[in-house]
């Protein structure tokens with residue numbers, strides 16, 4: 001039968017993790033922590049299971065968890081979502097993304113994405129019958145030609161918007177660059193969309209990983225944008241439990257109603273004991289409030305040691321990813337395309353990374369690869385030792 005996704009292979013994250021395992025490489029590719037989550041969180045899930053919370057939960061998620069999510073968003077971003085009509089628990093961020101897209105995009109609709117873009121966006125749009133319209137993130141360079149900051153391509157975005165634009169996907173903090181949106185960016189987006197019926201999917205799964213005292217600017221903090229946005233976040237990222245696959249989507253009631261029509265036949269519900277455990281854990285705000293410091297220490301350690309290598313570092317204001325330019329390394333492999341370079345780095349040097357070209361549809365080579373620093377210091381130190389040998 002004709003493939004629904006003829007141009008799609010296996011996601012790069014799975015490919016690189018498999019290659020890393022095969023070659024016993026240190027896996028700084030796929031984004032996940034190599035350290036344990038809090039035992040108290042596991043204890044809470046355990047208690048929930050022993051208390052027989054093991055049957056289907058409500059389709060939209062258990063009340064305690066939705067109430068906790070509403071409180072968190074209210075505390076951090078001063079927007080009140082009604083937990084009953086505006087918040088839905090999902091099986092991770094990626095399911096939230098697909099379900100949002102399936103619920104509002106159809107044949108003939110256009111969806112704007114900003115590349116480099118997370119690899120699930122485009123196939124999800126195509127499955128819905130929509131068309132992905134990619135614009136590229138711009139970079140500002142310093143006098144040495146190094147990337148100093150990222151700039152949202154406002155002109156290209158303005159040109160891309162037309163009456164067929166059903167949805168625009170934004171992602172802050174941004175995977176893979178770590179770029180974060182500022183308040184002025186949200187203002188500009190709101191004015192760009194003012195007289196349109198374009199909706200926004202805001203992927204904020206790295207919301208608690210913003211550094212140097214900066215603030216995360218959520219669409220929830222912007223009333224005009226909140227009124228047309230699906231906000232997505234992930235407990236896997238926040239609580240170091242990527243394998244649990246629990247996240248949420250918050251959106252105005254009219255959007256949530258459409259979202260839930262699809263969600264109920266997509267996953268129906270999300271596992272019950274994890275929801276109870278997370279609901280109880282979420283009430284202790286310190287866990288997410290401490291996350292920026294926790295990850296900044298890792299980022300700073302990783303960056304300080306990377307300075308001793310020939311890799312040129314790109315700025316990392318957010319996320320747990322560090323992008324590096326390898327083209328100035330004094331080795332023949334510095335001329336390889338990104339995917340080949342990552343393969344070589346994994347199999348011959350023993351450190352797995354993700355080629356940034358995987359975040360583009362059209363062949364794009366910028367000589368940049370992504371490392372994940374959500375690792376124990378000893379893991380980072382061993383990887384750095386190998387990188388410093390280049």
Ligand code: GLN
Nearest residue numbers: 013014029030031032175
């Ligand atoms: N978001 C994670 C990353 O960019 C991986 C998620 C996945 O593997 N699907 O590494």
